[in-house]
Every structure is written in structure tokens, then in C-alpha cells.
Amino acid sequence: MDINAYIQSGILELYVAGSLSEEENKDVHAMMKKHPEVLQEVLDIEAAVIKLTSATAPKRKHTILENIQKTLGFDADVKVIFISKYNWVTYAGWAASVVFATGLFWMVNQNNQLQSDIEVAKSSQTLLETQIANSKNSLKEANTLVSVLRDDAIAKIPLAGQGNFANTYAKVYWDKQAQRIFLDAQGLPEPPEGKVYQVWSLKMSPLTPTSLGTIDNFATDANKIFEIANNNDSEAFGITLEPAGGSESPTMEFLYTLGVVS
Structure with missing residues (x-):
């Protein structure tokens, strides 16, 4: 499969928005696990969406409402209920899950690497101690042999x-x-x-x-x-x-x- 074409297809944006079916969500999730670049793209999309919504929603909510009421000819007292196209609660849950899973995976890898480094260090220390002990023994043996060779009584x-x-x-x-x-x-x-x-x-x-x-x-x-x-x-x-x-x-x-x- 062409991963770049998959990323450019727009399915990841729909996944982040929460508008895919359960089966389609499973497929995208499997692709994220298999291909790190797909996971990174999803994280980038989520970050962009969060940044965009946090930058616009709080400041312009009231202005947008007034413009809609004016365009549609509603009175100011008329209550307008907005229905979001996307299930952002679901999206937030998926995003949190992805971020958590990514962080957990990184922590496990770091822990495994640390354990490996500790084992290598222990092995190196043991080898060095053995070499030092052998050197001491060899020096002792050498001194003994020298004394034997020089002793006329031998x-x-x-x-x-x-x-x-x-x-x-x-x-x-x-x-x-x-x-x-x-x-x-x-x-x-x-x-x-x-x-x-x-x-x-x-x-x-x-x-x-x-x-x-x-x-x-x-x-x-x-x-x-x-x-x-x-x-x-x-x-x-x-x-x-x-x-x-x-x-x-x-x-x-x-x-x-x-x-x-x-």
C-alpha cells in the first residue's frame, strides 16, 4: 500500500473528526500501529485541530452567533442551538487514547533500553574485575618464576x-x-x-x-x-x-x- 497516498486520501482527517464507522476506525487504528508515519500524521492533525479550536472558539463564539441571527432574520431573543457535525467528545477520547498509547510505548522502550544498558555495564564490570584478577595472578606467578630461575638452590x-x-x-x-x-x-x-x-x-x-x-x-x-x-x-x-x-x-x-x- 502507498502510505503517502493513504495519508493524502483524507481518511485520517475524518478519523480525527470522529465521522468514520467503527470498522473504518479499526482499520485506521491498525494502520497507525503498523506505520509510524500514519500515527505521526494523526497526531499532527489532532494538534492542528486543538490549536485551531482553542484559538477561535472562545473569542468569536458570540460574534458568530450574532452574524447567524442577523443573516437568518432572527430576533436577538431567539435561542439558536448549534449541532456539531462531528462528535468532539469521541474525538477527544480517541486523541487522548492515541497520545497515552504513544507515551506508554515510549516509556516501555526507554525502560527496556535502560535495563539493557545496566546489564551491559554489569557484564563489562565483571569482565574488568576478572581481567584485573588474572593480571594480579599472572604477576604473582611471574615473580615466583623469576625467583625460581635466579635461585642457585633450585x-x-x-x-x-x-x-x-x-x-x-x-x-x-x-x-x-x-x-x-x-x-x-x-x-x-x-x-x-x-x-x-x-x-x-x-x-x-x-x-x-x-x-x-x-x-x-x-x-x-x-x-x-x-x-x-x-x-x-x-x-x-x-x-x-x-x-x-x-x-x-x-x-x-x-x-x-x-x-x-x-
Whole structure:
């Protein structure tokens, strides 16, 4: 439908005047809901009518009456009853309803927008707090690693690649006093899906492996340095690739790196 042609048809003026049938009023009301420009036109017409009637009616009512009486030849004592062509009470009710509905629609939209802005602000604040916390944790970890690297009492054990994995490597920093190691696994590739790296403490004679656990967050850790508890009297360290969840003993054909404590 050509909305401009609809607006120019004059039906909106008749709607404002209250001279349409109930069915026609429903049609116009539906068009106002569907097309904002139709609603705006109705509001403009109503504003113009209100402005016109308020400007002329109070000041000229008596003059108009006198002119009509004079033209028709009535005496001044004859009472003239004016019957309005349009039902202005109905019109006023429709106008009030339209204005109220428009205002209510605007208020609902504003409230929804405000709620949306509040949720975005909350999300942004939560994200910022998380980033700050992560930064603090990262700084603490960095300071810890620096102190480990600079401590001469910390044993440094390079782990060389083995067999088919000769191009891999890792390094263990063993803090015996704190009974922990820091494993630098930057030289290991990301494990296949369903597999994890498992770290072993080894006694060499006889060969006795003790699991130090699996590295479950290898893929998501950015610096690939992992702190692992170790209260064993280790003589070597090794890393194998195992099924998710780890194994009770190392799978030697998937021994990636091995290093002996000097």
C-alpha cells in the first residue's frame, strides 16, 4: 500500500473528526500501529485541530452567533442551538487514547533500553574485575618464576626428546625445599584429542616410576609452565602421552622427554 497516498486520501482527517464507522476506525487504528508515519500524521492533525479550536472558539463564539441571527432574520431573543457535525467528545477520547498509547510505548522502550544498558555495564564490570584478577595472578606467578630461575638452590634438569619424539624438549626446575617442580613444557606439541601428558618421577635402579599427575590444561595454558607437587627423591623426570585420566605406569612407546638429575 502507498502510505503517502493513504495519508493524502483524507481518511485520517475524518478519523480525527470522529465521522468514520467503527470498522473504518479499526482499520485506521491498525494502520497507525503498523506505520509510524500514519500515527505521526494523526497526531499532527489532532494538534492542528486543538490549536485551531482553542484559538477561535472562545473569542468569536458570540460574534458568530450574532452574524447567524442577523443573516437568518432572527430576533436577538431567539435561542439558536448549534449541532456539531462531528462528535468532539469521541474525538477527544480517541486523541487522548492515541497520545497515552504513544507515551506508554515510549516509556516501555526507554525502560527496556535502560535495563539493557545496566546489564551491559554489569557484564563489562565483571569482565574488568576478572581481567584485573588474572593480571594480579599472572604477576604473582611471574615473580615466583623469576625467583625460581635466579635461585642457585633450585635444580635445573633439561628433558631431551626421545625416540620418535627427538624434536621435543622440556625443562624441570626442582625446588626441593618446597617439594615442588616447575615444568617448562613449551617444547611439547599440543596433545591429540582424548590424550594428556603425564609427568613421572623416576628412581633409576631399579627403574621405579611415580606419577606426578597429568597436565589437563595444557592447551589453554599460555606460557606452558606448570607447578607440580613432588615430595619424591627423584633421580630423573619423564613425560609420556597417555589416555585422558592418566595411566598407572608410563607407556614407554610414547615417552616424549626424559632427563636425569645430575
